[in-house]
Amino acid sequence: MAEAANGALLTVAGLEAWYGESHILHGVDFHVRPGEVVTLLGRNGAGKTTTLKSVMGMIGKRSGSIRFDGAETIRLTSDRIARAGIALCPEERGIFASLDVKENLTLPPVVRPGGLSLDQIFELFPNLKERLGSQGTKLSGGEQQMLAIGRILRTGARLLMLDEPTEGLAPVIIQQIGRTIARLKQSGFTILLVEQNFRWASKVADRFYVMEHGRVVDGFASADLEANKQKLQDYLGV
Amino acid sequence: MQALYGQLVVGLINGSFYALLSLGLAVIFGMLNIINFAHGAFYMMGAFAAYFLLNWAGLGYWWALLLAPLMVGAVGVLVERTMLQWLTGLDHLYGLLLTFGLALVIQGVFQNEFGSSGLPYAIPAELRGAQNLGFMFLPNYRAWVIVFSLVVCLATWFVIERTKLGAYLRAATERPELVRAFGIDVPRMITLTYGFGVALAALAGVLAAPINQVRPLMGADFIIVVFAVVVIGGMGSIMGSIVTGFALGLIEGLTKYFYPEASSTVVFVIMAIVLLVKPNGLFGRTA
Helix, strand or coil, rough: CEEEEEECCCEEEEEEEEEEEEEEEEEEEECCCCCCCEEEEECCCHHHHHHHHCCCCEEEEEEEEEEEEEEECCCCCCHHHHCCEEEEECCCCCCCCCCCCHHHHHHCCCCCCCCCCCHHHHHHHHHHHHHCCCCCCEEEHHHHHHHHHHHHHCCCCEEEEEECCCCCCHHHHHHHHHHHHHHHHHCCCEEEECCCCHHHHHHHHEEEEEEEEEEEEEEEEEHCCCCHHHHHHHHHHH | CCCHHHHHHHHHHHHHHHEEEEEEEHHHHHHHCCCCCCCHHHHHHHHHHHHHHHHHCCHHHHHHHHHHHHHHHHHHHEEEEEHHHCCCCCCCCHHHHHHHHHHHHHHHHHHHCCCCCECCCCCCHHHHCEEEEEEEEEEEEHHHHHHHHHHHHHHHHHHHHHHHHHHHHHHHHHHHHHHHHHHCHHHHHHHHHHHHHHHHHHHHHHHHHHHCCCCHHHHHHHHHHHHHHHHHHHHCCCHHHHHHHHHHHHHHHHEEEEEEEHCCCHHHHHHHHHHHHHCCCCCCCCC
């Protein structure tokens, strides 16, 4: 996995992470270049979500190296990592029940210029505009996912990390999120996805990494997906 | 009839203190998940700060209204930074025991220095006298306490429920780690919130000083009723604290008029009934 990472926006090397006494990540290596959509694949418990949380600084005990835009971030707290330009859309969406849709949408502060305006977000997700006054958790699952993605688009973050954005959603919503990711890529955003649905991910990602037991065990470009299909099915147990 | 109105005013005054104190407790519980048993001690420290400012620095009531909450709030910030922050993620019981112990230490130190009897604190000259309302005489200072407390309570509610800062606070109550991952310095916000809650207690202490005198145990006497108010309103509910604080003050006042024997227990009877019917309190959110 030690491919050349020159010019990468995010370079993760030898990343280890612990939840209390449990050692979850055992030396994760990968990189994401500017403008790429990269997907982390793997079975449940492989360490994909922990990897995203570690990059975001949300895991207390971690070691190794995480370089973002040339600067080491392994020792930074999550608020400083966010201000450096990384944003996370968590697996369980993280919509706040005590906030309405507009408050949820505008909660993350703008950390740098280049983010989308509210109108641009409504263009991507028209449903949100009609539900601005509703309580965040009263939205449907699909609308909550749109809200969770929409709110990090405002911030101007250069690296968007989306954890299982299609989980539990209807096919029509999954297609809409796929189109949104394609548009974001066109606009120059760099995206790191965690996804179980590799057929969907194959349509939006440039490259894949496969994780097993807290390590990256394989990686290939989207163009090589067909050639690696059997191997990937073995990895994922599908 | 004059006696009834008199008791209603006393009830509103007590309600003002209940509201201010339970509001601080609600803000602290909502944000830090800590049942702040030291709240009564901070209320007492607010009154003492006003006393010190007057007798040691020559600064009167109006300065005390500004400076005492800042001074005691700074003590709160120190307490949060040096002690409470280490309890994050632990059971409620740890915070409760720590703040309870802290209250005993603070009250003990003040009792040792100043004894148990009250120290006088005069009503400011601008607020002396009373208004004849036709059906009763309303002392100016008491009217001021009610109006000022109401304004402070509503301003706090507005900030928490209607502003961006309040949205950060509410969101951090639910998922502090996620709010921090959005770029907000949550630990600092928690510290300042605790300081603010403590400052509210100190403000109530300054307001109470001319009415109740300044005594080391003035908060200890009060805090148990205030906790009952918080439970009735709903733990962590801002509007619940305000409405319940004033309402229970009034109910206490009415009970003093109609059935004085029950006046000191009525709040606890109401608490028991509310817990039976609505365990999350009148304004509490269900989990």
